[in-house]
Amino acid sequence: MSIAPSRVTLPDFIDSRPVSRYQYIVIGLCGLVMFIDGFDTQSISYMAPHIAEEWGLSKQVLGPIFSAALAGLMVGYLALSPLSERFGHRRMIIASTVLFALGTLAAAWSQNVTELMALRFITGMGLGAAAPSAIALTGEYSPKRLRATFVLAIYCGFSLGFVAAGLVSGWLIPTFGWRSVLVVGAVAPLLLLPALLRFLPNSLTLMINKGAEPKRVRSILRRIDPGLAADPDFTYEAEKQPDEQRTALRNLFTRDRVVGTLLLWLVFVINLGEFYALQSWLPSIMTSLDYDMGTVVTATTLTTVGGIAAAFVTGPCMDRLGAYLTLGTVYIVGFAFVALTGLALSAPLWVLLTANFFAGVCISGGQKSLIALSAVFYPTSMRSTGVGWALGVGCIGGIVGPIVVGAALGMGWSASAVFYAMSIPMLVAGVTVLLLGRWVRSDKHPDRAVVESQSLAHK
The missing domain is CATH 1.20.1250.20 (MFS general substrate transporter like domains)
Structure with missing residues (x-):
């Protein structure tokens, strides 16, 4: 008589276990993405008076500069973030991080208002696409009993990024000029990128529903629970998400x-x-x-x-x-x-x-x-x-x-x-x-x- 294979069901697997070190790493990385998102969003406010002085701009021109990234943010929210359902949260977070890092770095060499607004729009698109995926991934890798706490924690990471933007701007701008803040805002996500590539997983639910190799799913589950047997007969189920x-x-x-x-x-x-x-x-x-x-x-x-x-x-x-x-x-x-x-x-x-x-x-x-x-x-x-x-x-x-x-x-x-x-x-x-x-x-x-x-x- 054959023995039925063992079965792992999501989200029960995560809900029924203590939070592992690996889950804290995933949530921490999502929090860092939100932190950098907040830093980049707010830093333009501290640079604006110095941009206006250097380029001889009127106050009316500063408004569109502020709003360019927000327009990109709206596009990211409404148009780009749904792509994570097709390509996965991990890919979306990594691609978006690269996009807003390169957009910010290019903005440091902008020479006029048009260039700066275009690059801030591109940066905003990346920021808007990254945040929803980071929040979704945090929710999935958090047990139900702590989900709200962890999502709130990474939202606070966004607010702390605002605080850091003020501290860094106050330190850098008087000595190195406003462009130095953009350089820091670009280098930070690029430094984070290797950790995202190494440790950030994809959505388990998406992987299972799309028929990913069981070995890939099992490797993530064993990081969450090292005591899980490496049994090749394990089968996996996730809640189906109707379209x-x-x-x-x-x-x-x-x-x-x-x-x-x-x-x-x-x-x-x-x-x-x-x-x-x-x-x-x-x-x-x-x-x-x-x-x-x-x-x-x-x-x-x-x-x-x-x-x-x-x-x-x-x-x-x-x-x-x-x-x-x-x-x-x-x-x-x-x-x-x-x-x-x-x-x-x-x-x-x-x-x-x-x-x-x-x-x-x-x-x-x-x-x-x-x-x-x-x-x-x-x-x-x-x-x-x-x-x-x-x-x-x-x-x-x-x-x-x-x-x-x-x-x-x-x-x-x-x-x-x-x-x-x-x-x-x-x-x-x-x-x-x-x-x-x-x-x-x-x-x-x-x-x-x-x-x-x-x-x-x-x-």
């Missing part, structure tokens, strides 16, 4: 969901517009007010630190008080602190730094919470499509926000007036989230019972 992309996308606009989708997109557009306008223009505004580079870096960094700190507060509040009430309150409080930042530009420095910190809590922290809220809003069958398209559409705000602020400054608006104006969309976002929550609790929402029972702690 529901078109159906899921169409379901975003069904009669009973289109209102919620559009309200959610509006909040994403506002939040990303506020976020990138603040991060892009705060260094230039403070430099024009004769603050030294160290103070500029500190003030801008505090907005990012505020966003990281917010993650430890808003999450439990969203669980206990409700996602919509919590986030709506965060945005309404943000309305006050963004306006206070404008007032604080002429106040003592400690007042300005405090206002910057709490503005970051509400804007940067609000963005992280908004991603969590969108994961609650959409059911499992369409969650990845819903969240991905919300981020992609939100990039429109990220592109337009810096351009609008640049235009306002170019027309002679004071920096304080710009912040007063920026506070109003925060109020709109807060009211929109509260209305969205009210709509979700009404009978008009198709998944009302499911949504109301979901807990963010299980996402």
Whole structure:
């Protein structure tokens, strides 16, 4: 009588075991990709005043420079990241890392605005394609009980990249010029590349479903659990992922969901517009007010630190008080602190730094919470499509926000007036989230019972 072969089933294999050193390496590498992504995204904000001085640019021209990478980011989110389903997360991460490294390096030798904008667009495409794959790979190699924690950790890596951009820029630009920051931003991912090639695995689910050689699958599984027998009779199963992309996308606009989708997109557009306008223009505004580079870096960094700190507060509040009430309150409080930042530009420095910190809590922290809220809003069958398209559409705000602020400054608006104006969309976002929550609790929402029972702690 023949003996049935042993069987390994995903994701049960990963969910049922302690986290191995190999899994920590995979998650750590994804976190480093996100860190470099954040560094490259933010560094242009510190270089902008020096680029304008060297090339004799007006403030209106800086807005499109800020937005060029965000336009590429949107293309990466919407068009390139789905290719990972065909070619695998590993290939997408490696190819994207090479793309944004070479784009950044080439930008260091750009000689005019057109060249710089084109290269920043290419860089943004690479950044936008790498991040979703890094997040997806982290989720797959994390046990369900720790998945949210590990995904949040690599998101914090993105925010820490913002912090590092300020520290490195403050150190390099006064001595070596703005191009040196681009060189560092290019060399870092190239140095990371050998580790990605050596240690980063592909999606196990994709490999099994596409019929990869069992030996390749087994080698990864044994890195996760060295005690797994090297039995040639092992068979492997993974959850089948039906191709529901078109159906899921169409379901975003069904009669009973289109209102919620559009309200959610509006909040994403506002939040990303506020976020990138603040991060892009705060260094230039403070430099024009004769603050030294160290103070500029500190003030801008505090907005990012505020966003990281917010993650430890808003999450439990969203669980206990409700996602919509919590986030709506965060945005309404943000309305006050963004306006206070404008007032604080002429106040003592400690007042300005405090206002910057709490503005970051509400804007940067609000963005992280908004991603969590969108994961609650959409059911499992369409969650990845819903969240991905919300981020992609939100990039429109990220592109337009810096351009609008640049235009306002170019027309002679004071920096304080710009912040007063920026506070109003925060109020709109807060009211929109509260209305969205009210709509979700009404009978008009198709998944009302499911949504109301979901807990963010299980996402």
